[in-house]
Amino acid sequence: MVSFIIEFVRDLISGKSPLRPPGAFPEKEFLKKCIKCNKCAQICPYFSIQMAHIEYGKSMGTPLIFPREVPCYVCMKCPPVCPTGALKNDVVNKEDVRMGIAVINEETCLPYIGIICRACFENCPIFREAIILEDEMYPKVIKEKCIGCGICEKVCPIEGSAIIIESAHNI
Numbered sequence: 376m377v378s379f380i381i382e383f384v385r386d387l388i389s390g391k392s393p394l395r396p397p398g399a400f401p402e403k404e405f406l407k408k409c410i411k412c413n414k415c416a417q418i419c420p421y422f423s424i425q426m427a428h429i430e431y432g433k434s435m436g437t438p439l440i441f442p443r444e445v446p447c448y449v450c451m452k453c454p455p456v457c458p459t460g461a462l463k464n465d466v467v468n469k470e471d472v473r474m475g476i477a478v479i480n481e482e483t484c485l486p487y488i489g490i491i492c493r494a495c496f497e498n499c500p501i502f503r504e505a506i507i508l509e510d511e512m513y514p515k516v517i518k519e520k521c522i523g524c525g526i527c528e529k530v531c532p533i534e535g536s537a538i539i540i541e542s543a544h545n546i
Contacts, residue, residue: 387485391541393439394525396424397447398454399464402544408461411436415453415462416512423447432444440474442525442540447474449500475523475540477506477516481512486512495527495538514538 394417399405413436416424423445424438431439440447449469454462466472473480477495485492496514499506505520506527518540523543 391517392544393427393441394447394523394542395544396438396440396453396462397449397451397469397472397474397522398457398476399544400463401428401463405461405544406433406437408459409437410459410461412458413438414456418452418456420450420452421445421448424453424511430479440525442528443536444529446525446529448526449522465506469522469524470520472522472524473543474525475521475542475544476518477521477523477538478541479514479516479538483533483535484514485533486514492532494530494532498526498530500524 395402395405400408411426413426416426423440425441427434427437427439429435431437438453449472451467451469454464454466457464470474479495481487491512493508493514496508500522501522505517505522506514507517509515523540525540527538528540531538
């Protein structure tokens, strides 16, 4: 438990925060609408959605995604089951999702230090649009196309990940 608290505090200090599921409203509106029913987590076939514990304060019981553990695979099963519309029911295409934005740390990203790696590029569900390769080697995030699902963060072989998702909805 102590190590979890230390990790939680470290993430808060670094500005890293978990993601909300696809279709989530901005945080204040989301918290007003979410009734903590757990339906989104129950329908998720990948177990990507977890419910926030007490350390998240007023967000306790609301759905979160921790991309380094299990990212969102954008199956789009959760928005339609949300009974209150806290997850916008009309978001059906993965290209319309905006959970966050991927940010690359060029100091730790393998291609930027001379080692070939295409993990984030090849695994991005918005293939060849959200992450492109400059000069056929260096990954670059196209902010307008990135949906912030966290798959790139999960597949990065660097410990701690050289690419992280900045949440669109800070908790």
